[in-house]
Amino acid sequence: MxxxxxxxxxxxxxxxxxxxxxxxxxxxxxxxxxxxxxxxxxxxxxxxxxxxxxxxxxxxxxxxxxxxxxxxxxxxxxxxxxxxxxxxxxxxxxxxxxxxxxxxxxxxxxxxxxxxxxxxxxxxxxNRRFYTCLQAGREALLDTGDVVSVTVHADEDAGDKWFGEKFPPEVSMRWAYANSIHALDLLRYLGGEVAKVTSVVRKRRLPKPDSFSALLEYESGAVGRAIADHFGPKGSSHWYEARTASAVLTSQARSSPGDRLSSCTLERHGREPVRFGLTGLDRRLKPxxxxxxxxxxxxxxxxxxxxxxxxTLDDAVRTMKMIDEITGAEEWAPKPAS
Ligand SMILES: NC(=O)c1ccc[n+]([C@@H]2O[C@H](COP(=O)([O-])OP(=O)(O)OC[C@H]3O[C@@H](n4cnc5c(N)ncnc54)[C@H](O)[C@@H]3O)[C@@H](O)[C@H]2O)c1
CATH class of the missing domain: 3.40.50.720 (NAD(P)-binding Rossmann-like Domain)
Known part of the structure:
Protein backbone atom coordinates (compact mmCIF):
# COMPACT_ATOMS: atom_id res chain seq x y z
CA MET A 1 0.00 0.00 0.00
CA ASN A 127 3.53 18.90 24.03
CA ARG A 128 4.83 17.64 27.40
CA ARG A 129 2.42 14.69 27.05
CA PHE A 130 4.45 13.64 24.01
CA TYR A 131 7.93 13.75 25.57
CA THR A 132 9.20 10.28 24.64
CA CYS A 133 10.81 9.83 28.10
CA LEU A 134 7.57 10.59 29.92
CA GLN A 135 5.50 8.34 27.66
CA ALA A 136 7.88 5.43 28.27
CA GLY A 137 8.15 6.21 32.00
CA ARG A 138 4.37 6.48 32.41
CA GLU A 139 3.84 3.13 30.69
CA ALA A 140 6.45 1.46 32.93
CA LEU A 141 4.85 3.04 36.01
CA LEU A 142 1.37 1.82 35.04
CA ASP A 143 2.79 -1.71 34.65
CA THR A 144 3.38 -1.63 38.43
CA GLY A 145 -0.25 -0.83 39.35
CA ASP A 146 -2.75 2.01 39.65
CA VAL A 147 -1.49 5.54 40.23
CA VAL A 148 -2.20 6.57 43.83
CA SER A 149 -0.59 10.02 43.94
CA VAL A 150 0.73 12.67 41.58
CA THR A 151 2.73 15.73 42.55
CA VAL A 152 3.38 18.46 40.00
CA HIS A 153 5.45 21.57 40.53
CA ALA A 154 4.77 24.32 38.00
CA ASP A 155 7.11 26.82 39.64
CA GLU A 156 8.58 29.62 37.56
CA ASP A 157 9.98 33.06 38.02
CA ALA A 158 7.11 34.94 36.37
CA GLY A 159 8.54 38.32 37.39
CA ASP A 160 10.15 38.92 34.00
CA LYS A 161 6.80 38.19 32.31
CA TRP A 162 5.03 40.60 34.61
CA PHE A 163 7.59 43.38 34.37
CA GLY A 164 8.82 42.66 30.78
CA GLU A 165 7.49 43.84 27.42
CA LYS A 166 6.66 40.74 25.35
CA PHE A 167 3.42 39.87 27.13
CA PRO A 168 0.41 42.13 27.63
CA PRO A 169 -0.72 42.46 31.30
CA GLU A 170 -3.76 40.26 30.59
CA VAL A 171 -1.43 37.39 29.67
CA SER A 172 1.03 38.00 32.55
CA MET A 173 -1.93 38.05 34.91
CA ARG A 174 -2.92 34.56 33.74
CA TRP A 175 0.57 33.10 33.43
CA ALA A 176 -0.70 29.84 34.94
CA TYR A 177 -2.75 29.39 31.74
CA ALA A 178 -0.25 30.95 29.33
CA ASN A 179 2.63 28.70 30.35
CA SER A 180 2.36 26.72 33.62
CA ILE A 181 -0.50 24.86 31.90
CA HIS A 182 2.17 22.59 30.38
CA ALA A 183 3.08 21.18 33.79
CA LEU A 184 -0.39 21.42 35.35
CA ASP A 185 -1.87 19.41 32.46
CA LEU A 186 0.43 16.55 33.53
CA LEU A 187 -1.72 16.18 36.65
CA ARG A 188 -4.42 14.83 34.34
CA TYR A 189 -2.04 13.01 31.99
CA LEU A 190 -0.57 11.07 34.91
CA GLY A 191 -3.55 10.82 37.28
CA GLY A 192 -6.73 10.92 35.20
CA GLU A 193 -9.86 12.97 35.80
CA VAL A 194 -9.99 15.27 38.80
CA ALA A 195 -13.12 15.24 41.00
CA LYS A 196 -12.28 17.89 43.59
CA VAL A 197 -9.72 20.64 44.18
CA THR A 198 -8.97 22.42 47.46
CA SER A 199 -6.57 25.31 47.06
CA VAL A 200 -4.66 27.94 49.03
CA VAL A 201 -3.74 31.06 47.06
CA ARG A 202 -1.30 33.71 48.23
CA LYS A 203 0.26 36.93 46.88
CA ARG A 204 4.01 37.03 47.59
CA ARG A 205 6.10 39.06 45.16
CA LEU A 206 3.95 40.13 42.24
CA PRO A 207 1.07 42.60 42.52
CA LYS A 208 -1.38 39.69 41.95
CA PRO A 209 -1.81 36.16 43.32
CA ASP A 210 1.43 34.31 42.51
CA SER A 211 1.51 31.29 44.85
CA PHE A 212 -0.86 28.35 44.34
CA SER A 213 -0.94 25.18 46.45
CA ALA A 214 -3.73 22.71 45.85
CA LEU A 215 -4.82 19.27 46.94
CA LEU A 216 -6.62 17.26 44.26
CA GLU A 217 -8.91 14.26 44.63
CA TYR A 218 -9.07 12.16 41.47
CA GLU A 219 -12.17 10.25 40.38
CA SER A 220 -10.06 7.08 40.85
CA GLY A 221 -9.51 7.88 44.54
CA ALA A 222 -5.87 8.89 43.95
CA VAL A 223 -4.64 12.21 45.30
CA GLY A 224 -2.76 15.01 43.58
CA ARG A 225 -0.73 17.98 44.73
CA ALA A 226 -0.33 21.00 42.50
CA ILE A 227 2.24 23.62 43.42
CA ALA A 228 2.95 26.75 41.41
CA ASP A 229 5.11 29.42 43.01
CA HIS A 230 5.52 32.15 40.41
CA PHE A 231 8.34 34.05 42.08
CA GLY A 232 11.93 33.49 43.14
CA PRO A 233 15.16 33.59 41.22
CA LYS A 234 15.23 29.97 40.09
CA GLY A 235 13.64 30.38 36.67
CA SER A 236 11.40 27.76 35.13
CA SER A 237 11.24 24.61 37.18
CA HIS A 238 8.51 22.25 36.12
CA TRP A 239 8.73 18.73 37.56
CA TYR A 240 6.57 15.78 38.60
CA GLU A 241 6.46 12.67 40.74
CA ALA A 242 3.83 9.93 40.32
CA ARG A 243 3.43 6.90 42.57
CA THR A 244 1.75 3.53 42.51
CA ALA A 245 1.74 1.47 45.72
CA SER A 246 5.09 -0.05 44.76
CA ALA A 247 6.88 2.37 42.43
CA VAL A 248 7.64 6.03 41.90
CA LEU A 249 8.34 7.89 38.66
CA THR A 250 10.25 11.14 39.11
CA SER A 251 11.33 13.69 36.53
CA GLN A 252 14.99 14.69 36.29
CA ALA A 253 16.75 15.94 39.44
CA ARG A 254 17.33 19.66 39.82
CA SER A 255 21.09 19.04 39.99
CA SER A 256 21.13 17.73 36.37
CA PRO A 257 21.54 20.34 33.66
CA GLY A 258 18.62 21.48 31.47
CA ASP A 259 14.88 20.87 31.36
CA ARG A 260 13.76 18.74 34.31
CA LEU A 261 11.17 17.08 32.08
CA SER A 262 13.79 15.78 29.63
CA SER A 263 14.29 12.53 31.53
CA CYS A 264 12.64 10.56 34.31
CA THR A 265 13.48 7.63 36.56
CA LEU A 266 11.34 4.73 37.80
CA GLU A 267 12.27 3.35 41.21
CA ARG A 268 10.94 0.13 42.74
CA HIS A 269 11.78 -1.71 45.96
CA GLY A 270 14.70 -4.07 45.54
CA ARG A 271 15.34 -3.18 41.88
CA GLU A 272 17.84 -1.00 40.08
CA PRO A 273 16.31 2.37 39.08
CA VAL A 274 15.40 2.63 35.39
CA ARG A 275 16.10 5.94 33.66
CA PHE A 276 14.13 7.07 30.59
CA GLY A 277 15.70 9.69 28.32
CA LEU A 278 14.48 11.41 25.17
CA THR A 279 14.53 9.18 22.10
CA GLY A 280 14.12 9.49 18.32
CA LEU A 281 13.42 12.94 16.89
CA ASP A 282 12.96 14.35 20.43
CA ARG A 283 16.76 14.26 20.70
CA ARG A 284 17.34 16.82 17.96
CA LEU A 285 14.03 18.68 17.63
CA LYS A 286 11.91 20.36 20.32
CA PRO A 287 10.85 17.47 22.59
CA THR A 312 -8.69 17.62 22.15
CA LEU A 313 -10.34 20.97 22.89
CA ASP A 314 -12.71 19.23 25.34
CA ASP A 315 -9.67 17.82 27.06
CA ALA A 316 -8.09 21.30 27.19
CA VAL A 317 -11.30 22.67 28.73
CA ARG A 318 -11.01 20.10 31.53
CA THR A 319 -7.39 21.05 32.20
CA MET A 320 -8.27 24.75 32.20
CA LYS A 321 -11.22 24.26 34.57
CA MET A 322 -8.90 22.38 36.91
CA ILE A 323 -6.54 25.40 36.76
CA ASP A 324 -9.53 27.68 37.47
CA GLU A 325 -9.97 25.76 40.73
CA ILE A 326 -6.25 25.76 41.56
CA THR A 327 -5.73 29.49 40.96
CA GLY A 328 -9.15 30.98 41.67
CA ALA A 329 -8.34 33.26 38.71
CA GLU A 330 -11.99 33.61 37.70
CA GLU A 331 -12.29 35.72 40.88
CA TRP A 332 -9.21 37.95 40.53
CA ALA A 333 -8.64 37.95 36.74
CA PRO A 334 -12.01 37.34 35.03
CA LYS A 335 -12.46 37.86 31.30
CA PRO A 336 -12.80 41.59 30.62
CA ALA A 337 -16.22 42.61 29.32
CA SER A 338 -15.91 43.23 25.59
N1 LIG B 1 4.60 24.63 23.25
C1 LIG B 1 5.52 25.41 23.73
O1 LIG B 1 6.47 24.97 24.36
C2 LIG B 1 5.41 26.90 23.49
C3 LIG B 1 6.51 27.72 23.76
C4 LIG B 1 6.39 29.08 23.49
C5 LIG B 1 5.19 29.60 23.01
N2 LIG B 1 4.13 28.78 22.80
C6 LIG B 1 2.86 29.31 22.30
O2 LIG B 1 3.00 29.60 20.91
C7 LIG B 1 2.23 30.77 20.57
C8 LIG B 1 3.15 31.78 19.93
O3 LIG B 1 4.14 32.16 20.86
P1 LIG B 1 5.48 32.87 20.36
O4 LIG B 1 6.39 32.90 21.55
O5 LIG B 1 5.93 32.26 19.09
O6 LIG B 1 4.93 34.34 20.10
P2 LIG B 1 5.64 35.48 19.22
O7 LIG B 1 5.10 36.76 19.75
O8 LIG B 1 7.12 35.28 19.19
O9 LIG B 1 5.08 35.22 17.76
C9 LIG B 1 3.72 35.30 17.46
C10 LIG B 1 3.54 35.73 16.02
O10 LIG B 1 2.14 35.72 15.75
C11 LIG B 1 1.86 36.83 14.89
N3 LIG B 1 0.43 37.15 14.95
C12 LIG B 1 -0.27 37.72 15.98
N4 LIG B 1 -1.57 37.85 15.65
C13 LIG B 1 -1.71 37.34 14.40
C14 LIG B 1 -2.82 37.19 13.53
N5 LIG B 1 -4.06 37.58 13.86
N6 LIG B 1 -2.61 36.64 12.30
C15 LIG B 1 -1.36 36.24 11.93
N7 LIG B 1 -0.25 36.38 12.72
C16 LIG B 1 -0.44 36.91 13.95
C17 LIG B 1 2.76 37.93 15.42
O11 LIG B 1 2.96 38.96 14.46
C18 LIG B 1 4.05 37.16 15.73
O12 LIG B 1 4.95 37.14 14.66
C19 LIG B 1 1.59 31.25 21.87
O13 LIG B 1 0.28 30.74 21.94
C20 LIG B 1 2.45 30.62 22.96
O14 LIG B 1 1.74 30.38 24.16
C21 LIG B 1 4.23 27.44 23.00
Missing part, protein backbone atom coordinates in the same frame (compact mmCIF):
# COMPACT_ATOMS: atom_id res chain seq x y z
CA UNK A 2 1.41 3.44 -0.88
CA UNK A 3 1.92 6.09 1.82
CA UNK A 4 -0.89 8.65 2.11
CA UNK A 5 -0.25 12.10 0.64
CA UNK A 6 1.46 14.52 3.00
CA UNK A 7 -0.85 16.99 4.74
CA UNK A 8 -0.44 20.46 3.22
CA UNK A 9 -0.08 22.72 6.25
CA UNK A 10 -0.45 26.50 6.46
CA UNK A 11 1.53 27.88 9.41
CA UNK A 12 0.03 31.01 10.96
CA UNK A 13 2.33 32.96 13.28
CA UNK A 14 5.95 32.76 12.18
CA UNK A 15 8.06 33.99 15.06
CA UNK A 16 9.45 32.26 18.16
CA UNK A 17 7.65 28.94 18.43
CA UNK A 18 7.15 28.63 14.66
CA UNK A 19 10.95 28.36 14.53
CA UNK A 20 10.58 25.08 16.49
CA UNK A 21 7.50 23.69 14.70
CA UNK A 22 8.75 24.30 11.15
CA UNK A 23 11.82 22.00 11.41
CA UNK A 24 9.45 19.28 12.67
CA UNK A 25 6.99 19.77 9.80
CA UNK A 26 9.88 19.80 7.32
CA UNK A 27 11.23 16.55 8.81
CA UNK A 28 8.03 14.48 9.04
CA UNK A 29 7.05 12.74 5.78
CA UNK A 30 3.38 13.20 6.82
CA UNK A 31 3.64 16.99 6.35
CA UNK A 32 4.35 19.57 3.70
CA UNK A 33 4.47 23.29 4.55
CA UNK A 34 2.30 24.95 1.89
CA UNK A 35 2.30 28.55 3.15
CA UNK A 36 3.18 30.93 5.95
CA UNK A 37 1.01 33.71 7.33
CA UNK A 38 1.80 36.55 9.76
CA UNK A 39 0.56 40.10 10.20
CA UNK A 40 4.19 41.09 10.83
CA UNK A 41 5.69 41.27 7.33
CA UNK A 42 9.24 41.35 8.69
CA UNK A 43 8.86 38.15 10.74
CA UNK A 44 7.09 36.55 7.77
CA UNK A 45 9.88 37.45 5.31
CA UNK A 46 12.60 36.26 7.66
CA UNK A 47 10.93 32.90 8.32
CA UNK A 48 10.10 32.45 4.65
CA UNK A 49 13.78 32.87 3.72
CA UNK A 50 15.07 30.78 6.63
CA UNK A 51 12.88 27.78 5.83
CA UNK A 52 12.61 28.24 2.05
CA UNK A 53 8.81 28.57 2.03
CA UNK A 54 7.79 30.86 -0.79
CA UNK A 55 4.03 31.25 -0.47
CA UNK A 56 3.27 33.90 2.19
CA UNK A 57 0.25 35.90 3.38
CA UNK A 58 -0.03 38.90 5.69
CA UNK A 59 -3.65 38.22 6.62
CA UNK A 60 -5.60 35.10 7.57
CA UNK A 61 -8.43 36.30 5.31
CA UNK A 62 -6.14 36.19 2.25
CA UNK A 63 -4.74 32.82 3.32
CA UNK A 64 -8.23 31.39 3.68
CA UNK A 65 -9.32 32.79 0.29
CA UNK A 66 -6.28 31.12 -1.34
CA UNK A 67 -7.27 27.90 0.39
CA UNK A 68 -4.71 25.47 -1.07
CA UNK A 69 -3.98 23.65 2.19
CA UNK A 70 -5.43 20.77 4.22
CA UNK A 71 -4.74 21.98 7.78
CA UNK A 72 -3.55 25.00 9.75
CA UNK A 73 -1.06 25.38 12.59
CA UNK A 74 -2.10 28.37 14.72
CA UNK A 75 1.11 29.61 16.37
CA UNK A 76 0.14 33.26 16.91
CA UNK A 77 0.47 35.50 19.97
CA UNK A 78 -1.41 34.18 23.02
CA UNK A 79 -4.32 36.62 22.77
CA UNK A 80 -4.89 35.89 19.06
CA UNK A 81 -4.96 32.07 19.16
CA UNK A 82 -8.68 31.69 19.94
CA UNK A 83 -9.94 34.12 17.31
CA UNK A 84 -7.70 32.85 14.50
CA UNK A 85 -8.44 29.21 15.36
CA UNK A 86 -12.20 29.71 15.55
CA UNK A 87 -12.26 31.02 11.97
CA UNK A 88 -10.66 27.83 10.62
CA UNK A 89 -12.48 25.41 12.93
CA UNK A 90 -15.83 26.90 11.88
CA UNK A 91 -14.74 26.52 8.23
CA UNK A 92 -14.11 22.80 8.86
CA UNK A 93 -10.32 23.03 8.41
CA UNK A 94 -8.29 20.74 10.71
CA UNK A 95 -6.60 23.02 13.23
CA UNK A 96 -3.59 22.58 15.49
CA UNK A 97 -3.65 25.20 18.25
CA UNK A 98 -0.67 26.22 20.35
CA UNK A 99 -1.46 26.50 24.03
CA UNK A 100 -3.38 28.10 25.59
CA UNK A 101 -6.25 27.65 23.10
CA UNK A 102 -8.05 30.45 24.91
CA UNK A 103 -6.75 32.46 27.85
CA UNK A 104 -10.10 31.86 29.58
CA UNK A 105 -11.94 28.54 29.96
CA UNK A 106 -15.01 30.12 28.38
CA UNK A 107 -13.02 30.85 25.18
CA UNK A 108 -11.74 27.29 25.02
CA UNK A 109 -15.29 26.01 25.64
CA UNK A 110 -16.50 28.10 22.68
CA UNK A 111 -13.79 26.57 20.47
CA UNK A 112 -14.65 23.06 21.69
CA UNK A 113 -18.28 23.68 20.85
CA UNK A 114 -17.35 24.92 17.37
CA UNK A 115 -15.25 21.79 16.76
CA UNK A 116 -18.11 19.58 17.96
CA UNK A 117 -20.74 21.38 15.87
CA UNK A 118 -18.67 21.27 12.68
CA UNK A 119 -16.96 17.92 13.30
CA UNK A 120 -13.59 19.59 12.68
CA UNK A 121 -10.38 17.90 13.84
CA UNK A 122 -8.68 20.15 16.40
CA UNK A 123 -5.76 19.43 18.70
CA UNK A 124 -4.02 21.51 21.37
CA UNK A 125 -0.23 21.66 21.77
CA UNK A 126 0.26 20.32 25.30
CA UNK A 288 7.22 16.46 22.23
CA UNK A 289 6.75 18.38 18.98
CA UNK A 290 7.41 15.42 16.64
CA UNK A 291 5.00 13.17 18.59
CA UNK A 292 2.20 15.71 18.81
CA UNK A 293 2.44 16.61 15.12
CA UNK A 294 2.46 12.95 14.11
CA UNK A 295 -0.75 12.45 16.12
CA UNK A 296 -2.41 15.50 14.54
CA UNK A 297 -1.29 14.70 10.97
CA UNK A 298 -2.38 11.06 11.30
CA UNK A 299 -5.86 12.22 12.36
CA UNK A 300 -6.02 14.55 9.34
CA UNK A 301 -4.86 11.82 6.96
CA UNK A 302 -7.23 9.15 8.26
CA UNK A 303 -10.19 11.31 9.23
CA UNK A 304 -10.19 9.49 12.60
CA UNK A 305 -10.57 11.64 15.74
CA UNK A 306 -7.40 12.46 17.69
CA UNK A 307 -7.13 10.11 20.64
CA UNK A 308 -5.35 10.03 24.02
CA UNK A 309 -2.79 11.32 24.77
CA UNK A 310 -3.51 13.89 22.03
CA UNK A 311 -5.37 16.76 23.73
Missing amino acids: SAPDPVRCAVIGTKTIAGQHLPVLQTLPEAEVAALCDIDAEALGETSRRFGIERTFTSVEDLQTWGEFDAVYVLVSVLAVAEVSERFIRAGIPTFLEKPPGLYSSDTERLAEAARETGTTAMVGF GFPGESRAFLRAVQTGEPVSFPAP
